[in-house]
Amino acid sequence: MSARLDLFMPTTLLDSQLDTLEPLDSDERGILIDVARPPAEEAARKEKSRIRQLYAEGLADREQLLEAETASYHSAGTCTFYGTP
Numbered sequence: 001m002s003a004r005l006d007l008f009m010p011t012t013l014l015d016s017q018l019d020t021l022e023p024l025d026s027d028e029r030g031i032l033i034d035v036a037r038p039p040a041e042e043a044a045r046k047e048k049s050r051i052r053q054l055y056a057e058g059l060a061d062r063e064q065l066l067e068a069e070t071a072s073y074h075s076a077g078t079c080t081f082y083g084t085p
Helices: 011-019 039-056 062-072
Strands: none
Touching: 039 062
16 A cells, blocks of 8 residues: 555555445445456456346347457456356
């Protein structure tokens, strides 16, 4: 955090922020973000999951699904399967 130039929160507040985290209620939507991944890769992965859900609900078409799947490939030899996060 201290290396971020645009971060307004002092690092001394981090522990108190983590201490007050609460699990989401059943009626609250949330996402898990893997902070070990590059931000662009994680964003593509989240978008892929979102489009997969829309496709399952009939709210996205095959072209949108394939576009999201293709965008989530992050390196040569990477393979994604429907049903994976």
